[in-house]
Amino acid sequence: MFESLADKLQDVFKKLSGKGALTEADVAEALREVRLGLLEADVNFKVVKDFIGRIRERAVGVDILEGLHPAQQVIKIVDEELTALLGGEQAPLSFSAKSPTVIMLCGLQGAGKTTHAGKLAQMLRKQGRNPLLVAADIYRPAAIKQLQVVGEQVRTPVFTLDGADPTKIAQAGVAEAIRAGNDIVILDTAGRLQIDETLMAELQRIKVAVKPQEILLVVDAMTGQEAVAVAQGFHEALDVTGLILTKLDGDTRGGAALSIKSVVGRPIKFVGVGEKMDALEVFHPDRMASRILGMGDVLTLIERAEGALDQKKAAEFEKKLRANKFDFEDYLEQMQQVRKMGPLDQILKLIPGLGGAGALKGLEIDESHLARIEGMIRSMTMQERREPGMINGSRRRRIAMGSGSQIQDVNRLLTQFEQMKKMMRGLSGMSGGGMPSLPGMPGAAGKHSGSNKTPSKKNKRKPSPGFKFPFGRH
């Protein structure tokens, strides 16, 4: 539905090419697209107005006229300003001098407070901390039970007090942490509207009673224009210290991040990227800027790849590639490496031009298909894996039987493997760097390039024939 802003800007500047210098009117035209892009991403309209004003000041004149590629320069300025607004550097949690550090979570109903209390506990435990979860949502049915289940999942004790009011529960929770030697208290509170005076006053009482070191506002990344009012309401009442942006694993552009940030001025500390307890990431302003602008999230992809891929094995693999000695053993190995990076549909979404815009629709990532391929390879003898050329008709039949697949499947796998080898031979000259294992993935070039085209509307619903995951899809 929305093409990426980068694409639109390219179009705008294509019209301008040949004119030489960029006039104020040209910049205005580009900024009109930026404005629409930001509004489509749910950035609050007032925030957009200020933002565009600032860009105009910077873009008209010297800055923009100097460069050879004006399109890139405007994108760069927009990206820089956006990144700056989203928060220059990462902000870690702060811990109080005296234990326990109290972290209070607050937000609207359904933002994801309870889930993120669990995720925070898990993350802090991994860092060697000893957190205590405190359940103070006495309103929503089974909210306390939910935190108890979550606590069990992350092996963290959960404290609550039957029949007590939230302030009492918070106080008793802190006392319990002191008694039991927990150095962190994570306080889960009930969802509430920022205009609910009674419930906002309750949060203020909790704040006075337990003096949290961190008050984190939990916000759904899909929030629309309302984000500003929500942030204002909570910030005025509580002076929040930071934000958690949740449900970023959806396809929202997440402009709410910018709205909230510009109102609260406090750092976005974490982002939630899934329903599992380890789906919590540190916030990267530059990546969020690219996402809001619709330019994909190459950095996250690269980082994930680096985290999952064994560098030594990657180097070995690359050597084999260059020598063209790539066999089914390596294939299996690579397959497992990539799967370690996370679900494939998530990984593909991070690629500019593929994410968000629905380009992946139809291209269903069938993980069970990979399992089938693995089954076929595992049904080969070691010798067959090393020398696929020896796999004749009867061997194919045996492999098919052994893996519970059809002989046609085996044929297809062998053909694709040969094709892939050919393709890799062509690409091996450009591999190296972070991701030698993902040839065939388009557009993983620099994030500011803005040249990553979304597949045309025509084949949006079908897997584009030019795009093949290295392991082949049947």
Next chain:
Amino acid sequence: MLKRGLFKSIFQKVDQMFTGRGKIDEELLEELEEALIGADLNIHTTMRALDELRAMVADKRLKDATDVTDHLKRFLWDTLMAGGASPVLSVAPSAPTVYLIVGVNGVGKTTSVAKLAYKLQREGKRVVLAAADTFRAAAVEQLALWGERVGVEVVKGRDGADPAAVVFDAIQAAKARKADYLLIDTAGRLHNKSHLMEELKKINRVVMRELGGRSADETLLVLDATTGQNAVNQAREFKSAVSITGLILAKLDGTARGGIVITIKDELNVPIKLIGTGEKPGDMEYFDAQTFIDALFE
């Protein structure tokens, strides 16, 4: 209720804007545009409305500010009413009538299911609930507690159980109890996760099989009124996976206006059927077009 909810507030804002000036200028149209975008109307719908207004101002069909508001109201009204007024909730020819409630995480599905059950029960209907969110921690307990609170039976699955199996059990139970309605609560799922949408299709298949080829009488997508443009993606994906028949717009008790539903009606032709206005059992209303239009033109 609708007076302070939904779209009324757009017009309060626009009315304020027009007070004290009768002339139409570009500044006024821009403010109008901001008012619509501020209510989370989709940018394309907004631009379409504005283009129409500008064209009519240009050829003098709209002469003063009052004309402009009137026309804007008509534009939104036409958009919402295209294809006739929102139909009421469908009822099956033979009981039980089955409603499937779907949506992304945290929009208020479980609460909406409970409130709808309460509403139907107060209309004298026998209602059974299926707690088919076996994924989220304590979601089953949450619905079970609601069931106790509003006094309806809840068919539960164990945590981690196959939701389609829970639905199967619930349909048998609803038939055995001669229930008029079965409301199925499902786990929250982001619309871009294909495996979770497949799970939903499977639930749908079970419903169809057990109802003798009939699909759920209503498949209602719950939307959070604070959600912005992404609501359109949600509606589109859920529609293509399980062909939703209507929307429940939840959390309209805040200051959010949920204007995105206009675009969803416009682009996907999915009508709003119910609105959620609070956390109490009685806080749900049918989306009544007449009441709504009255409030709009008051």
